[in-house]
Amino acid sequence: MRVALVSTVLPINQVLHGNCVEIMQTLPDNSVDLIFADPPYNLQLGGELHRPDNSRVDAVDNDWDQIGGFDEYDLFTCGWLEEARRVLKEDGALWTIGSYHNIFRVGTFLQDMGFWVLNDVIWRKSNPMPNFKGTRFTNAHETLIWAAKHKTSKVTFNYAAMKSLNDGVQMRSDWTLPICSGGERLKAGDGRKAHPTQKPESLLHRVLLSTTHPGQIVLDPFFGTGTTGAVARKLGRKFIGIEADADYVTLARQRIEAISPGDASALQVTASKRSLPRIPFGNVVEAGLIKPGDTLFCAQGRRTARVRADGSVTGGGETGSIHQVGAAVQGAPSCNGWTFWHIRRNGTLMPIDVLRSRIRAEMEEA
Amino acid sequence: MRVALVSTVLPINQVLHGNCVEIMQTLPDNSVDLIFADPPYNLQLGGELHRPDNSRVDAVDNDWDQIGGFDEYDLFTCGWLEEARRVLKEDGALWTIGSYHNIFRVGTFLQDMGFWVLNDVIWRKSNPMPNFKGTRFTNAHETLIWAAKHKTSKVTFNYAAMKSLNDGVQMRSDWTLPICSGGERLKAGDGRKAHPTQKPESLLHRVLLSTTHPGQIVLDPFFGTGTTGAVARKLGRKFIGIEADADYVTLARQRIEAISPGDASALQVTASKRSLPRIPFGNVVEAGLIKPGDTLFCAQGRRTARVRADGSVTGGGETGSIHQVGAAVQGAPSCNGWTFWHIRRNGTLMPIDVLRSRIRAEMEEA
DNA sequence: TACTTCATTGAATCCTTAC
DNA sequence: TGTAAGGATTCAATGAAGT
Numbered sequence: 076m077r078v079a080l081v082s083t084v085l086p087i088n089q090v091l092h093g094n095c096v097e098i099m100q101t102l103p104d105n106s107v108d109l110i111f112a113d114p115p116y117n118l119q120l121g122g123e124l125h126r127p128d129n130s131r132v133d134a135v136d137n138d139w140d141q142i143g144g145f146d147e148y149d150l151f152t153c154g155w156l157e158e159a160r161r162v163l164k165e166d167g168a169l170w171t172i173g174s175y176h177n178i179f180r181v182g183t184f185l186q187d188m189g190f191w192v193l194n195d196v197i198w199r200k201s202n203p204m205p206n207f208k209g210t211r212f213t214n215a216h217e218t219l220i221w222a223a224k225h226k227t228s229k230v231t232f233n234y235a236a237m238k239s240l241n242d243g244v245q246m247r248s249d250w251t252l253p254i255c256s257g258g259e260r261l262k263a264g265d266g267r268k269a270h271p272t273q274k275p276e277s278l279l280h281r282v283l284l285s286t287t288h289p290g291q292i293v294l295d296p297f298f299g300t301g302t303t304g305a306v307a308r309k310l311g312r313k314f315i316g317i318e319a320d321a322d323y324v325t326l327a328r329q330r331i332e333a334i335s336p337g338d339a340s341a342l343q344v345t346a347s348k349r350s351l352p353r354i355p356f357g358n359v360v361e362a363g364l365i366k367p368g369d370t371l372f373c374a375q376g377r378r379t380a381r382v383r384a385d386g387s388v389t390g391g392g393e394t395g396s397i398h399q400v401g402a403a404v405q406g407a408p409s410c411n412g413w414t415f416w417h418i419r420r421n422g423t424l425m426p427i428d429v430l431r432s433r434i435r436a437e438m439e440e441a
Numbered sequence: 442m443r444v445a446l447v448s449t450v451l452p453i454n455q456v457l458h459g460n461c462v463e464i465m466q467t468l469p470d471n472s473v474d475l476i477f478a479d480p481p482y483n484l485q486l487g488g489e490l491h492r493p494d495n496s497r498v499d500a501v502d503n504d505w506d507q508i509g510g511f512d513e514y515d516l517f518t519c520g521w522l523e524e525a526r527r528v529l530k531e532d533g534a535l536w537t538i539g540s541y542h543n544i545f546r547v548g549t550f551l552q553d554m555g556f557w558v559l560n561d562v563i564w565r566k567s568n569p570m571p572n573f574k575g576t577r578f579t580n581a582h583e584t585l586i587w588a589a590k591h592k593t594s595k596v597t598f599n600y601a602a603m604k605s606l607n608d609g610v611q612m613r614s615d616w617t618l619p620i621c622s623g624g625e626r627l628k629a630g631d632g633r634k635a636h637p638t639q640k641p642e643s644l645l646h647r648v649l650l651s652t653t654h655p656g657q658i659v660l661d662p663f664f665g666t667g668t669t670g671a672v673a674r675k676l677g678r679k680f681i682g683i684e685a686d687a688d689y690v691t692l693a694r695q696r697i698e699a700i701s702p703g704d705a706s707a708l709q710v711t712a713s714k715r716s717l718p719r720i721p722f723g724n725v726v727e728a729g730l731i732k733p734g735d736t737l738f739c740a741q742g743r744r745t746a747r748v749r750a751d752g753s754v755t756g757g758g759e760t761g762s763i764h765q766v767g768a769a770v771q772g773a774p775s776c777n778g779w780t781f782w783h784i785r786r787n788g789t790l791m792p793i794d795v796l797r798s799r800i801r802a803e804m805e806e807a
Numbered sequence: 808t809a810c811t812t813c814a815t816t817g818a819a820t821c822c823t824t825a826c
Numbered sequence: 827t828g829t830a831a832g833g834a835t836t837c838a839a840t841g842a843a844g845t
Contacts, residue, residue, distance in 0.1 A: 145552060175561040175586070179548025186511060186545065192820080194578045195541040197563050199615050206611060209600040212560045212651075215613035218584075220541070229823085234575040234835095236751035240723030243762060244837070245572060247581035249565050249615070252727070253800075259729070277727035284750055285578075309732075310750060337750070341734030344751040345760070347575075348834065349823075355832090398833060407495040411833045485820045492816090493835040501818050540818065566817090571836040574821035579837080583818075620817060623840060638818050 087292065090304065090316040090331070092324045095296035098317045099158035107315065108231070108291035110159050110169040111282060111303050113274060117148045117177045148177065152184050155296055160188060160224060162294065168193070168230040170282055172219045172274070182220055190222040193230065197249040198278060202256075221286065230286065236344035237285050246285070252277045261300050261326055269326055270300045279306035287312050289342050301327025308334045311342045352438065354431050356397050356412065357386025364430045371397070371416040372424055378404045380416065388416075397427070453658065456670065456682040456697070458690045461662035464683045465524035473681065474597070474657035476525050476535040477648060477669050479640060481506040482543045483514045492573050501637045505686065514543065518550050521662055526554060526590060528660065534559070534596040536648055538585045538640075548586055556588040559596065563615040564644060568622075587652065596652065603651050612651070618643045627666050627692060635692055636666045645672035653678050667693025674700045720797050722763050722778065723752025730796045737763070737782040738790055744770045746782065754782075763793070 085106060091098050159169060169190065171181055186192065196219040203215040223230045237246035255275040263269040279302050287293060289311040295303040298316035300323050307314040308331055318324045359365050360382060367384040380390030380400050388397055391404035397412025405415075413431055417424035447469055457464050484506055490498040508514045525535060535556065537547055552558065562585040569581040589596045603612035618641055625642060627635040645668050653659060655677040661669040664682035666689050673680040674697055684690045725731050726748060733750040746756025746766050754763055757770035763778025771781075779797055783790035 175548070175558045178561075179545045179552065182541070182545030183549045192541045194580065195544075195584070196578060197565075197582055197615065199563075199565075203613070209611070210598060212562060212587075212603070213611045213613040214560065216563055216615050218561070221578075226820085232576065233751075237578070239762070240721060240727070240752045242719070242721035242723070242752075245575075245579050247569070247579040249563065249582050252724075276729060277724075280727045280750075337733055341732075341747070342750050344749055345753050353824090353832075396832075398831080405495070408489075408491060409495070409833075411835085413833070482818060483820095484818065486818095487820070490819065490821060491835090494814095496815075498819075498821095499816075506818085540820095542818085542820065566838095568817080568838040570817045570819070571838090572819080572821060573836055574819095575835050576821050577819090580819065580821095619839080622817070622838095626817095634817085 085292065086315055087313050088304075088308075088315075088331075090298060090301065090318060090324050090327050092318060092321060094319055095317040096154050096158050099155070099162050099294075099296060102162045102294075102315075104161055105164045105167075106292070107162055107294040108164055108167050109283075109287050109293045110163055110167070111279070111293060111295050112155070112159065112169065112171045113272070113295075113297050113299065114152070114155065114171065114173065114177070114181070115297070116174050116272075117144065118174070145180065149180055149184070152177075152181055156181075156184055156188060159294070159296060160190070163224050165224055166228045166230060168221060168223050168228065168286055170219055170221050170286070172198070172217055174214070174217055178218045178220070185220060185222050189225060191224075191226040191228065192220060192222045193232075194221045194248050195219065196221060199249055199251040201251055201253045203254065219282075231288055231291070233285055233288075233344060233347070235347045237281075239345040240281070240284070250278070250281060252281075255302075261330065263322075270323060273300055274302045276302055276306050276309075279303055280310070283307060283310050283312055284344065289339065298327055299323055301330050304331045305334055309337045311337045311339060351435065354434055355386060356388075356427075358434055359427065359430045360384065360386050362434060364433065365418060365427070369418065371418060371427065373404070373415060374417060374424065374426075376417075376424060380404070451658065452681055453679050454670075454674075454681075454697075456664060456667065456684060456690050456693050458684060458687060460685055461683040462520050462524050465521070465528055465660075465662060468528045468660075468681075470527055471530045471533075472658070473528055473660040474530055474533050475649075475653050475659045476529055476533070477645070477659060477661050478521070478525065478535065478537045479638075479661075479663050479665065480518070480521065480537065480539070480543070480547070481508055481663070482540050482638075483508045484540075484542055490573065498570075498573070499634075499637075503637060511546065515546055515550070518543075518547055522547075522550055522554060525660070525662060526556070529590050531590055532594045532596060534587060534589045534594065534652055536585055536587050536652070538564070538583055540580070540583055544584045544586070551586060551588050555591060557590075557592040557594065558586060558588045559598075560587045560614050561585065562587060565615055565617040567617055567619045569620065585648075597654055597657070599651055599654075603647075606647070606650070616644070616647060618647075621668075627696065629688075636689060639666055640668045642668055642672050642675075645669055646676070649673060649676050649678055664693055665689050667696050670697045671700055674702050677702065720800050721752060722793075724800055725793065725796045726750065726752050728796075728800060730799065731784060731793070735784065737784060737793065739767075739770070739781060740783060740790065740792075742783075742790060746770070 198217045200215050206213050255273045261269040292313045293307050294315045296317045298318040304314045304316050365382055369382045371380045380388040382388050388400050390400045393400050393403040397416055398410050401410035401412040401415040413428040414426055416427050484501055486500055508517050539547055564583045566581050572579050621639045621641040629635040649672055658679045659673050660681045662683045664684040670680045670682050731748055735748045737746045746754040748754050754766045756766045759766050759769040763782055764776050767776035767778040767781040779794040780792055782793050
């Protein structure tokens, strides 16, 4: 048995040729930010599944063998998932994709291992292959699972960017995207499709844009012809690809080589407000934008509070922060004082958040 | 231990009160044509959740949904699935529904027991509850599994009826249907919803219409307030309902009693209006038709904006949607960005609406 | 009556940082 | 580790109330 040598230098932006479990064994613990895994679906095993002794798993087509088939598939799934989990950073997350042939099993093992499911996401194919025999519903979707390494992991989620990508409404758990075809579909030398299940770049675009920051490292243990790497390069993310098939490795390397990496300025996305620097309300008073003794109003002008020199306010018999008093006067469990309270300027009410924005802008100029 | 007495007469069109496993034990082998099961999802909710307007979300906090950890839930799942399988005819099929909390486990056990998955079907909710805290994708769907008792079972599938229901094109594995609300939603005496997870009749309509013939017997072991029975009666199918909660049993009996059987015409109201699908500008970026960093021009070429990876654009000192920035650079109150903005292709300017049309065309090709 | 506005609500594993 | 505090966060449908 081969002894894995753990490297200290990550093979960034490389396509590694070999068995994904063995190669992941050479990577250190807690080292990648995201994993995207598109494992074999246990449909056409295509020689990609092997038993621990390296004998090939034969295709099976009766009930008894089918259950045996699940056993083999389950072993295979646990194998790569365990290594993937070890390599993943504590605040990292994993995406995997599959169909009803395999996704229930992958999802169950994920949960049993302690991964924390954040969403299951449906890729609705706008142009799926029909069911030619008319015996079932058109199999028009695949299922992705987005899961954190732990329940407590602080994963990356670019909420505002997703909302922006969806014309200003919250992105849903079902994504309608066309399958990979046309010029995007890689062809082999004989003009036929190079890979049977090449994923569309639009799918990876959404995965990487939503759950990574530029510069973060994405590991794809079933790299195929390198869609993950191609999109990572376009979006300024780093990747590590692992692929067992030598032809695919060659194709993927050529494909990624030909892509000009996205420049940083074009990769700016809508930032979430949570990531902006925190401004205490006292700074607004200190800056003279509001004076001690000034009155704050709610949007309707019916509730009021009085500003004090230290940035606390008094209203409804309470004294405290703008948030605490805002919550108190409404009898609400919480309140964002920045948007709740207003000041009167030129006869109209203006949210005090405008003043915070002014201070933030001044900080930018410095 | 209680000894189950197996009856030879099926309790057709009855709502049985009790534990579903114990009651199924009184039913003979191979006796029902279809099973529809909506088991507890075992949601593990934290504390209270409030909407941005500070109103409290009325969550599912019923005892019956708290099964325990994965181990207990798995035992529970195996228990009802085994009995369900025994009671099912050899050519019968089972539907079950769930979310990512439980569906992977149910699906895995189904497969392990020898059920043969025919489709997983996605119920896309047209009006789901949003993710109020902006921490994940809107959980906008639930997953159904349709599985035959055996791989070789000759199950009922009304292909033509489904095609007709879908305006003459093959029914897909994703179904867009609204959640249960309005007059259909059963209310308790206090005017609040009687059951936290009542399913829409449109969903059961599609399930029963697609996979049963009139006169066949449908068993629902988690009957709740009886949606399965109500739709079965409307569609001329027979049902057996089992429900552990006495209040739900009473409500279900009243509900079904009030339905005139075979009155299917009342259900023909869910026909979908076909309007042009809304395409967010972000889809054009994801599809690679425009790249992050590309420049948009107005028709005269004098105003420009720069495209970002999340589908927002920057121009005239503003960042936002194509519509917002289009309005800003003109100093106009509003703007249709699809017709205002152009891209340069082969030396000429072309409205970006052309790219939207291209995406719509791909979606139509299905 | 027609239209607008506002309040309500739905299977939800729903915050983050500093002390 | 827990606690306290700042402050970020919603879409579609229904129905009642107001104009």
